[in-house]
Amino acid sequence: xxxxxxxxxxxxxxxxxxxxxxxxxxxxxxxxxxxxxxxxxxxxxxxxxxxxxxxxxxxxxxxxxxxxxxxxxxxxxxxxxxxxxxxxxxxxxxxxxxxxxxxxxxxxxxxxxxxxxxxxxxxxxxxxxxxxxxxxxxxxxxxxxxxxxxxxxxxxxxxxxxxxxxxxxxxxxxxxxxxxxxxxxxxxxxxxxxxxxxxxxxxxxxxxxxxxxxxxxxxxxxxxxxxxxxxxxxxxxxxxxxxxxxxxxxxxxxxxxxxxxxxxxxxxxxxxxxxxxxxxxxxxxxxxxxxxxxxxxxxxxxxxxxxxxxxxxxxxxxxxxxxxxxxxxxxxxxxxxxxxxxxxxxxxxxxxxxxxxxxxxxxxxxxxxxx
Amino acid sequence: xxxxxxxxxxxxxxxxxxxxxxxxxxxxxxxxxxxxxxxxxxxxxxxxxxxxxxxxxxxxxxxxxxxxxxxxxxxxxxxxxxxxxxxxxxxxxxxxxxxxxxxxxxxxxxxxxxxxxxxxxxxxxxxxxxxxxxxxxxxxxxxxxxxxxxxxxxxxxxxxxxxxxxxxxxxxxxxxxxxxxxxxxxxxxxxxxxxxxxxxxxxxxxxxxxxxxxxxxxxxxxxxxxxxxxxxxxxxxxxxxxxxxxxxxxxxxxxxxxxxxxxxxxxxxxxxxxxxxxxxxxxxxxxxxxxxxxxxxxxxxxxxxxxxxxxxxxxxxxxxxxxxxxxxxxxxxxxxxxxxxxxxxxxxxxxxxxxxxxxxxxxxxxxxxxx
Numbered sequence: 001x002x003x004x005x006x007x008x009x010x011x012x013x014x015x016x017x018x019x020x021x022x023x024x025x026x027x028x029x030x031x032x033x034x035x036x037x038x039x040x041x042x043x044x045x046x047x048x049x050x051x052x053x054x055x056x057x058x059x060x061x062x063x064x065x066x067x068x069x070x071x072x073x074x075x076x077x078x079x080x081x082x083x084x085x086x087x088x089x090x091x092x093x094x095x096x097x098x099x100x101x102x103x104x105x106x107x108x109x110x111x112x113x114x115x116x117x118x119x120x121x122x123x124x125x126x127x128x129x130x131x132x133x134x135x136x137x138x139x140x141x142x143x144x145x146x147x148x149x150x151x152x153x154x155x156x157x158x159x160x161x162x163x164x165x166x167x168x169x170x171x172x173x174x175x176x177x178x179x180x181x182x183x184x185x186x187x188x189x190x191x192x193x194x195x196x197x198x199x200x201x202x203x204x205x206x207x208x209x210x211x212x213x214x215x216x217x218x219x220x221x222x223x224x225x226x227x228x229x230x231x232x233x234x235x236x237x238x239x240x241x242x243x244x245x246x247x248x249x250x251x252x253x254x255x256x257x258x259x260x261x262x263x264x265x266x267x268x269x270x271x272x273x274x275x276x277x278x279x280x281x282x283x284x285x286x287x288x289x290x291x292x293x294x295x296x297x298x299x300x301x302x303x304x305x306x307x308x309x310x311x312x313x314x315x316x317x318x319x320x321x322x323x324x325x326x327x328x329x330x331x332x333x334x335x336x337x338x339x340x341x342x343x344x345x346x347x348x349x350x351x352x353x354x355x356x357x358x359x360x361x362x363x364x365x366x367x368x369x370x371x
Numbered sequence: 372x373x374x375x376x377x378x379x380x381x382x383x384x385x386x387x388x389x390x391x392x393x394x395x396x397x398x399x400x401x402x403x404x405x406x407x408x409x410x411x412x413x414x415x416x417x418x419x420x421x422x423x424x425x426x427x428x429x430x431x432x433x434x435x436x437x438x439x440x441x442x443x444x445x446x447x448x449x450x451x452x453x454x455x456x457x458x459x460x461x462x463x464x465x466x467x468x469x470x471x472x473x474x475x476x477x478x479x480x481x482x483x484x485x486x487x488x489x490x491x492x493x494x495x496x497x498x499x500x501x502x503x504x505x506x507x508x509x510x511x512x513x514x515x516x517x518x519x520x521x522x523x524x525x526x527x528x529x530x531x532x533x534x535x536x537x538x539x540x541x542x543x544x545x546x547x548x549x550x551x552x553x554x555x556x557x558x559x560x561x562x563x564x565x566x567x568x569x570x571x572x573x574x575x576x577x578x579x580x581x582x583x584x585x586x587x588x589x590x591x592x593x594x595x596x597x598x599x600x601x602x603x604x605x606x607x608x609x610x611x612x613x614x615x616x617x618x619x620x621x622x623x624x625x626x627x628x629x630x631x632x633x634x635x636x637x638x639x640x641x642x643x644x645x646x647x648x649x650x651x652x653x654x655x656x657x658x659x660x661x662x663x664x665x666x667x668x669x670x671x672x673x674x675x676x677x678x679x680x681x682x683x684x685x686x687x688x689x690x691x692x693x694x695x696x697x698x699x700x701x702x703x704x705x706x707x708x709x710x711x712x713x714x715x716x717x718x719x720x721x722x723x724x725x726x727x728x729x730x731x732x733x734x735x736x737x738x739x740x741x742x
Contacts, residue, residue, distance in 0.1 A: 110502060110548055114495040117551075121489035124482050131481060131647065140652040163659045170663060174648055177481055180488075180549050276502065277545055281511040288534045292541060 008059050014042045020062070026055040027064045052205075068194050068201050075193040075200075079227040080234065080324055082244045083197075089251045091200035092193070092220060093258035100213045101266040103183035105277040113210075113276070117180040120209040127177065127209055130186065134314045135173035139166050144319040151335030155342055156317040168349055172306050180210035188219040189311070189322075190227065214303025217259065222308030222345070224252050225365055226315060226324055229341035232371050233328030245371075249362050256301070256358040264293050298356070305352035305361065312345035336370055344368040379430050385413045391433070397426040398435045423576075439565050439572050446564040446571075450598040451605065451695055453615045454568075460622045462571035463564070463591060464629035471584045472637040474554035476648040484581075484647070488551040491580040498548065498580055501557065505685045506544035510537050515690040522706030526713055527688040539720055543677050551581035559590040560682070560693075561598065585674025588630065593679030593716070595623050596736055597686060597695050600712035603742050604699030616742075620733050627672070627729040635664050669727070676723035676732065683716035707741055715739040 012020060021027045022037055031037055055064035078085065105113055137144055139160055147156045159165065185192070186207030194201040228248045231241040271289065272280050283289050315322045316338045325341075328334035344365055348355075355361050383391060392398045393408055402408055426435030449456065476484055508515055510531055518527045530536065556563070557578030565572040599619045602612040642660065643651050654660050686693045687709045696712075699705035715736055719726075726732050 105545065105548060110499050111495050113548065114492040114498070118489040118492035121485040121492075124485040127485070128481050136650055136653060140650065140655075163656075163662070166653055166659065167663055167666060170649060170654070171666075174476065177476060177484065177647065178551050180551065276548065278541060279507055279511065282507060282537055283541070284511075285534075288537065291534070292538055295538060295542075 009061060012060075012062070017042055020060070021064075024055060024057075024064070030054060030064075052203075068203070071196050072194040072199065072201060073196075074191055075195045076190040076223070076227070076323055078195055079190060079224075079248070080230070080327055082231075082234065082239060082241060084244070084247050085195050085197055085200070085251075087198060088195065088200060089254035089258055093255050093262055095200070095202055096188075096217055096220070096259050097262035097266060100182045100184070100216065101263055101270075103210070104181060104213070104275075106267055106275045107270055107273060108276070109274045110276045112274075113180070116183060117210040120183065123207070123209045126186065126207045127211075130207065131173060131176065133319050134310055135169055135176065138314045138318040139169060142319075145317060146319070146321075147317045148331055148335040148338055151332060152317070152338060152342075155339055159313065159317050159342075159346070162346065164350055165346060168306065169310060172310055175212050175303070176215060176307075179212045182210065182213050183208060184211045184213060184216045185219075186211065186215065188216045189223040190220070190324075191223075191322075193220075212303055212307070214300055214305075215307045217256070217300070217304035218306065218308030219311050220308075221252055221255060221304060222311040223315075223322065223324075224248055224255070225308070225344070226312055226322055226341055228252075228365060229337045229344070229369070230322075230324035230328065232369070233325070233330070233333050233337045242371075245369075249365065252365075253358050253362055256304075260297055260301075264297065267293060301355070301358075302352045305348050305355060309345035309349040309352070312341055313349070316342045316345075340368045340370050380432060383431075383433070388413055391431075392435075395426060395428075395435070401425060401435075423574075439574070442567050443565040443570065443572060444567075445562055446566045447561040447594070447598070447694055449566055450561060450595075450619070451601070451698055453602075453605065453610060453612060455615070455618050456566050456568055456571070456622075458569060459566065459571060460625035460629055464626050464633055466571070466573055467559075467588055467591070467630050468633035468637060470556070471553045471587065472634055472641075474581075475552060475584070475646075477638055477646045478641055478644060479647070480645045481647045483645075484551070487554060488581040491554065494578070494580045497557065497578045498582075501578065502544060502547065504690050505681055506540055506547065509685045509689040510540060513690075516688060517690070517692075518688045519702055519706040519709055522703060523688070523709060523713075526710055530684065530688050530713075530717070533717065535721055536717060539677065540681060543681055546583050546674070547586060547678075548582075550583045553581065553584045554579060555582045555584060555587045556590075557582065557586070559587045560594040561591070561695075562594075562693075564591075583674055583678070585671055585676075586678045588627070588671070588675035589677065589679030590682050591679075592623055592626060592675060593682040594686075594693065594695075595619055595626070596679070596715070597683055597693055597712055599623075599736060600708045600715070600740070601693075601695035601699065603740070604696070604701070604704050604708045613742075616740075620736065623736075624729050624733055627675075631668055631672075635668065638664060672726070672729075673723045676719050676726060680716035680720040680723070683712055684720070687713045687716075711739045711741050 010016070018037070018040060021031065021040070028037060031040060053063050053065045057063075075085070075088070101107055103116065108116075133144075136142075141160065145156070147153070185202065185205060186209055187204055188202070192202060192204040194203055228245055231245045231248070235241040271278065278289070278292060283292055314320075316325070325334055325338055328337060347368075348361065348364065355364070381387070389408070389411060392402065392411070399408060402411060424434050424436045428434075446456070446459070472478055474487065479487075504515075512531065516527070518524070556573065556576055557580055558575055559573070563573060563575040565574055599616055602616045602619070606612040642649065642654075649660070649663060654663055685691075687696070696705055696709055699708060718739075719732065719735065726735070
């Protein structure tokens with residue numbers, strides 16, 4: 001049977017896929033093996049979402065990955081439906097604090113860090129895609145751009161003519177390419193997260209590389225802000241969405257504050273470890289460490305706000321939009337939501353260094369809400 | 372004869388080295404080939420300086436490299452002797468502008484850039500050495516540190532207890548490891564440059580990797596500043612060194628100003644090229660490009676001042692000192708020069724963002740001169 005898996009490419013149907021699984025220990029062992037394999041149900045999926053890969057067969061163009069079982073749904077769909085996820089901020093802050101801290105120079109020595117950077121450099125084509133759609137196309141005339149026309153024609157043009165905005169975007173773009181701060185997910189929007197009210201699973205890691213931490217944090221927060229602005233378009237007589245909007249704002253607030261708390265806790269826990277950035281015999285008193293952490297977290301906060309708002313802008317005037325807004329049928333209503341989100345994002349991107357707390361950002365978000 | 376070069380390791384003397392050269396086309400072709408090889412003079416050198424390598428034979432532990440002929444000497448020795456090099460600023464600004472611009476995202480696309488980053492990641496052990504001696508040891512008790520004792524005992528201790536300084540150094544250290552801005556030389560002090568009054572040759576490239584541009588510019592400028600402060604220790608009745616100090620300051624000024632001019636000229640010349648950082652259809656009016664360039668050069672200026680002053684500090688209280696100061700026999704006189712340099716460097720490192728022009732930095736340098 002082993003030879004089955006080692007042949008070249010051949011198209012698979014349900015029966016031959018089962019044979020492939022049986023012949024491939026990396027897969028069969030995870031599915032109970034032996035007789036239990038005969039009870040496997042095989043179903044064609046293919047909505048583009050990629051989960052943790054257990055097995056990769058280049059010749060067969062085949063991957064084995066974990067099945068995230070119902071009732072998990074894509075978070076974005078839950079946000080459109082108005083479902084509250086009481087553990088979302090806790091889970092996502094945990095995910096971000098751990099993945100970012102443990103792949104940074106706060107935890108690793110330079111050799112391990114640079115080995116990681118070199119390894120993920122091979123993923124450059126995915127980075128180039130991000131560069132184009134996030135940092136380039138929204139700021140120039142591009143056949144890929146679209147927006148809710150004619151309502152936002154002038155808004156899209158204003159983005160392309162905003163020199164101050166373009167200067168800030170240049171800085172973010174260079175940081176995205178040059179700064180290997182941690183191994184980031186690279187596409188951490190609300191469509192890359194699957195949830196139930198008690199479980200949160202991050203999927204679609206194919207954009208992963210060593211980049212700036214704020215790109216992940218900003219992607220998550222920025223997409224929550226887009227979800228917030230979309231709520232006015234989903235409100236109806238049965239549900240005015242006011243309570244849900246409050247929940248989204250609370251989730252944004254808690255996500256950052258919990259992330260910051262957990263990240264600093266990891267830093268304190270491992271400060272005598274191998275991390276190259278702050279050696280304990282230099283940063284040798286608690287006041288100094290505390291000031292260093294405050295400075296680090298403030299810079300990370302500003303980076304996150306910058307990248308988050310850049311990702312909001314590109315979802316309104318760039319190639320790929322978000323279902324939160326796209327699903328608002330009334331174009332004039334949709335444009336109103338989008339204009340508020342766009343105005344908010346432009347102001348955050350340009351003025352991000354003035355924000356000291358996430359609570360100030362939340363006030364700012366509410367001030368652009370036309371509701 | 373070709374087999375000669377392909378054997379394993381064997382010790383070489385003058386006769387067998389000549390045989391090796393004759394059997395190795397990469398070397399013999401550069402030396403005229405044939406009969407002209409018999410007139411080659413072979414001499415044992417080995418002062419640790421590494422020039423451009425023409426040929427590398429791992430089995431033989433043998434490198435062929437260009438011989439930089441007399442009267443070239445190491446620039447540092449010329450600065451100690453009080454020799455003026457009228458073309459130094461022009462040549463070095465040329466070298467820095469070209470090497471840094473052409474390996475940055477201002478000229479290259481992201482794929483080529485990341486390939487370069489990955490390739491030079493293998494040089495991580497040299498980077499770790501720099502991290503330790505420049506960004507770590509001077510700021511902690513280390514058996515490798517030394518200084519002109521007892522004169523500078525309190526100064527060295529003050530460095531280790533200067534929390535503001537240590538916070539700034541942490542930022543520079545992270546930038547040194549994380550930011551792949553361009554392929555830098557990595558050790559561009561005045562001992563890595565060979566000169567005559569008409570020729571300038573950069574040697575010792577073994578620290579090269581993709582890092583922040585300011586590290587190279589700062590190394591060169593910082594070592595010129597050290598040479599300046601050493602002059603009071605070299606002054607005697609025959610030569611008060613006052614005119615030479617002015618020449619050094621002028622060279623510092625011209626090196627930065629010419630570098631800036633040439634770098635921006637390269638940017639303008641290639642702005643329609645493949646560079647990913649500032650795409651011409653986004654940065655599409657001359658005012659915007661000019662503001663972007665001003666912002667970029669100001670950041671680079673501040674980075675250069677930060678790295679340059681960090682390199683000055685480590686040469687006074689860290690492991691490896693510079694001959695400019697070491698050659699001052701009178702310890703009390705030497706300590707006086709070193710204290711002025713150290714005080715100047717600490718202030719620049721902490722206040723570098725306040726400097727807008729190199730002329731302001733030169734005023735600052737002069738204000739610490741005890742002469």
